[in-house]
Amino acid sequence: MSEWVIGVIGGSGLYDVEGFEDRDTMRVETPWGEPSDELTTGRIGDVRFVFLPRHGRGHRLTPTHVPYRANIDALKRAGCTDVLSISACGSLRERYAPGDFVMVDQFIDRTFAREKSFFGPGMVAHVSMADPVCERLSQLAGDAAEKAGVTVHRSGTYLAMEGPQFSSRAESYLYRQWECDVIGMTNMPEAKLAREAELPYATMAMVTDYDCWRDASEAVSVANVLEIMQSNTTAAKKALTELAKLLSGVSRTLSPQAIERCLDYALITAPDARDPNLLAKLDAVAGRVLKA
Template sequence: MTDEAVLGVIGGSGVYDIDGLDNTRWVKVETPFGDPSDELLTGTLNGQKLVFLPRHGRGHRIPPSELNFRANIHALKQLGVTEILSVSAVGSLKEELPPGTFVVIDQFIDRTFAREKSFFGTGLVAHVGLGHPVCNRLGDRIEESLKELAIPHQRRGTYMVMEGPQFSTMAESELYRSWGCDVIGMTNMPEAKLAREAEICYATVAMVTDYDCWHTDHAHVTVDAVIKVVVANAGKARALVASLAPKIASRQGACSQGCHTALDNAIMTAPAVRDPAMLDKLAVIVKRALGPSA
């Protein structure tokens, strides 16, 4: 594990127009899992290396269920990303989280069903721990930046990940509220699971755009309403990235919470029966855990 920190940011294109971002270049990355959502923008901000990935492609071309999550995370890993800030628009499931609030997520409930959720498979099986699916060390740095910027936020929360692309029914929204979920969205799973398999620190900042459909005192969610708040939040998200970058640069060594060593003791397949084709396909993912000759 290299000591050099590289910050990856996954989100909308409005996040990438940051003052002071230098040496920018759009890079096409090929992965064993196909094409990522778009080219990736690389650059430096006050000396900190950054890599930006438009989750839905520039212009928002790709719906949630058709995102190639494996290619997206693999592409970031190929470019040396060590920590990921995932920025996503969500609906609020609680009165005290109005539009414009940023939630630093610490838990997920994954209700998606149409997505490939692991790099591993037959011939090379692995089971990573996901009890704590985000990096709290990275979350602490994010919280510091949100406080410095005076952005309304909540430090912890549960993100309910639905399949989409349709929004919830009233009954579904009330069910998720009864489960204690804070926000609802369509994109952060299996993104977080794959980041853990790739041994990358991962944290989510969920930007509330609406109250979902449960709140009878507010108009039911519409795309127009969501877009207005997303545009308003974009400037805050850019400021967050700019504030977070130097905090990432000061990180010393590998993650103390184990994100960078998540595959230790996770690979179950005995060496004698590991599929060479799978080892080759996953070389970038398993290199640290199994060695360069794996």
């Protein structure tokens, strides 16, 4: 059996993954509440996957109400070594066309109504987010998407907005001036929390539309998003199969960025000033350093 355990967070349109061998479901309790849904576990070849639909099956949860901390904690407790986010997004660039996939490498976080850290009063920590995705996982996932027949862009800046409404034209023009490439509602604080949990994280952003910056085009709507989302979802599932092939027989080592050890120098609060109640909640995401 492969040493890789890939947590997959499925975004809009991706609520299940067929084709898992040894398929099973599991409920995971976390100190941060219930995750979005049950986890589905299984294998593709000799690579184990753990799937979690971000919005819950049936798309019950708005971007603001996704339990981001519970989701990342649950994936950590389920033994995931890496996390791949598969997310729908709008394009802010002509060259990133609907149906293309973007391997995001930077984020601008404009969300404001979400809990963004596992840490807090009584246990303060600061992790680096200079390079917010795992370069290795992003490369592998991009390779897999190309093998699945998708046009893949190997870099891009993702603007995370609060939602649930789509952008105004003025906002869309502003984000283009900031040199953002795609826009979505869910990858923050998810990427930050994955880093705090020492989980290498990558985003496969599936372009569904051109947002609303193209004056000559119709503004984005749910109807045209859903139309392209179906084909994107089919391609994403093929990409997971290709990713399993790439990982099969390849021993997993620490990520080149040493993300699995990013908490070594991140904890600030002195041991005698730490809140035992918060420490108990951090048993999964930070247990490695707190028990040392």
